[in-house]
Amino acid sequence: MNSQDILHSKNYFEIFELSESFDIEINELNARFRFLQKAVHPDQHAMGTSKEQLLAQQLSAKINDGYQTLKTPLLRYRYLLTLKGLEFKEHTHKDTGFLMLQMQLREDLSEIDVNDSKVDDKIDAFNEQLNNMINHQTGSFKSAYLTQDYNSAYNEVVKLTFFEKLKQDVERLEDQL
């Protein structure tokens, strides 16, 4: 791919020469990112015309954006579905059973006291439970995607977002220790 191809390509997987899938080789992504970054770095074009410099900046921005999108699993899953024509909207989620579970998990987490002598064990136990649920949820997304049931896959990714938020909440709690 030359720089014009990268600029006009609509597919980050193509830019990073990866096959379009929910699982990617992170090492390959990183290596390709470093290569592309060097190739299009705006400093390389410091002596170039302003048009060349602008192109370099646009390329650099696109490569960075693509890298962030493909690197993070949840963003990668969402991106895969946008490539299938789905658009992520801010529609309110109303699956009561699922939301009650989410509420319960948040309540459980809020009851963990950072001053508790067993706080580490409690966080570990919570994380184990959470990771099992995330793995299960990720599995549901992958099977829906593989059967090309993209609408179901979309719903599974939305549910993953709620788990992801919880994971961030746990990390914030761990930072307080």
Next chain:
Amino acid sequence: MAYSEKVIDHYENPRNVGKLDDTDQNVGTGMVGAPACGDVMRLQIQVGDDGIIQDAKFKTYGCGSAIASSSLVTEWMKGKSIDDAAKIKNSDISEELALPPVKIHCSVLAEDAIAAAIADYKTKQETK
């Protein structure tokens, strides 16, 4: 991003946080979530025989705007008929709290929570 004074007030002194007995026939529970940010909101109403909302409670895990939006609507709903409560619009909430455009979805979430709580209450009444 700066929160308005009203948002900060509701965030620091949330009104009506808590839980009503979901097994009570006169209690309606609305559970909603925002897929974009992972916020979760529970809004409950207790309705009298006259159709007036006697009590409202909420629990929200989310940003300050989401907490303020749900806190505000519990205040607004109390004493209203369910039909009047159903008329509360997200624009009323966002205007009262001076929410910036990026936080409008928090007020939408609160409006949807009202609708979900009323719908749950009505379903319970039908199956009474």
